[in-house]
Amino acid sequence: MVQLSAPSASERRFMPPAVAVSTVAFALHPPVDANVADPGTGEVISTWGEYAGREGARDEHSTTLWLPLVRRTRPPFDGLWALPGGPIPWDEDLDQTAARTLHEAVLRSPGYLEQLYSFGATTRSATAQRLVTIAYWGSYGALDLASPPSPQPSRDVASDVASAAPDAVTEFSGALVASADDNVAWFSIDRLPELAFDHTEIIDYAVWRLRQRTEYSMVAHRFLGREFTLAQLRRVHEAILGEQLDPANFRRDMLAQGQLEDTGRVEQGTPHRPARLYRFTAEPEKA
Amino acid sequence: MVQLSAPSASERRFMPPAVAVSTVAFALHPPVDANVADPGTGEVISTWGEYAGREGARDEHSTTLWLPLVRRTRPPFDGLWALPGGPIPWDEDLDQTAARTLHEAVLRSPGYLEQLYSFGATTRSATAQRLVTIAYWGSYGALDLASPPSPQPSRDVASDVASAAPDAVTEFSGALVASADDNVAWFSIDRLPELAFDHTEIIDYAVWRLRQRTEYSMVAHRFLGREFTLAQLRRVHEAILGEQLDPANFRRDMLAQGQLEDTGRVEQGTPHRPARLYRFTAEPEKA
DNA sequence: CGAATAGTGTCTATGAGACATTATTCT
């Protein structure tokens, strides 16, 4: 057995590092029933459904990305917000652990999930056990968020092992498991609160990598539903890159990629000419 | 204290994963005094100095990359070759651990070192403790290899903690520390032996990432000495990418990057017109 | 009709690939 609680300073140097997974999960906006926290104080102010209705902030005009955070309820960094995550059970792949812990916080499965980088500086927590964090980044699409909260991940994942993890290891995980309460809230990436561990650094790196990816890869469509207009896709790119894009050139370049398929249908209920709806196809069109 | 040796099956699921670092260290050729192993059998056949002299394989015509491996001397995977690496001491950054363990195997410090990816599939070793490997990739330049073997890393790194690590953790490290003996040898990446753990997968991924990098970044010059000709730099690119490059266009593109500085000197002792020597500059030339 | 956005066509500058040509050094 492993005895990990309250290690003395002399004992710490013989303890292997704890390993945890943390996930930066981007979305164009929170799910309607999710809590939204005040940027400055970190106080949960309302759900996204109320907030968006009040402010008139529709995702049509979304110009920023959002991500879920979990409030820690024990030391270290008690009370601060942290990325969803947790320790790695002995029989779970790293990818599975990331997916499961994220689902436990958000109650929904992301549409995309990918490993980002491993952080393990010795300065992360001077008084506690050494912690190595394997960071992931992912994205929630409109469909992922529209689905009702589910207690279990959609894909089959061993989740009973979570409670089997020693308490002392759980203590150092990126965040504690929360049960759909006020300890989970969504934040705009432009207005993040003070974060536990080095999670600010992790988020900065995730945003940087997301921008790199959108320039030479098709990841943006994962923020949308199954069908979308080119204007919607362009707004996703603009939100990620933080700059305006020429609609005409954007259309030409996207269609030249051959990964968009015309569904034949058009947008409904617009106050102007409706746009064609496209679908993403993995297979490039053969010319 | 942590007791990790001979865990029972029921105990294993309560043990936190062991964390180790492994490094894929590329070079245009091994150091002269390094062992070269036979591709098929993994038997150490001679040093690079003898081998290259016999075969007439000069680095001028190098068309493949080489990397150092360490032979394991205990289970699991006893006798197989593995990437240099080891467990993470409590007071060492991940980068430091990678640099130190690589130096312990090669007795030289690499010119470049960067984190690659973290591997942690549960299938890595069914009978042993769960292992998470944080993989690094690096490169040795001509100067790095030309220097005589040094027992300590050139940069100051805490190295006394290595022996403080519990034996059971060392057992699961990427490879055991070798003291410049027959248990360290260099292999061509085209002819690798059977490897321990999932190190074959790690090397494949490292080669793939190296190719990606050379296309939009200046990493190739790190394989060479401080001064080099454009032809030498081109041959490095060709070895990495595995294809021929047009000398004229390569010259134009490299010089347009503004990161090469003309030293004013030229190559010596060529049987033809000598080439200009260039130096790499971090600062782009202002036009 | 006018407003608003969808969608098309075109001009231009830039950069990559191909390759002909000149330059320099050694034997």
Add this chain to the structure above:
DNA sequence: AGAATAATGTCTCATAGACACTATTCG
């Protein structure tokens, strides 16, 4: 001179950015 490689110049084509212009729908 002839061999071998360095170094330069030039042509073409593909692509990105800018932007004018046409099309369609709603109110």
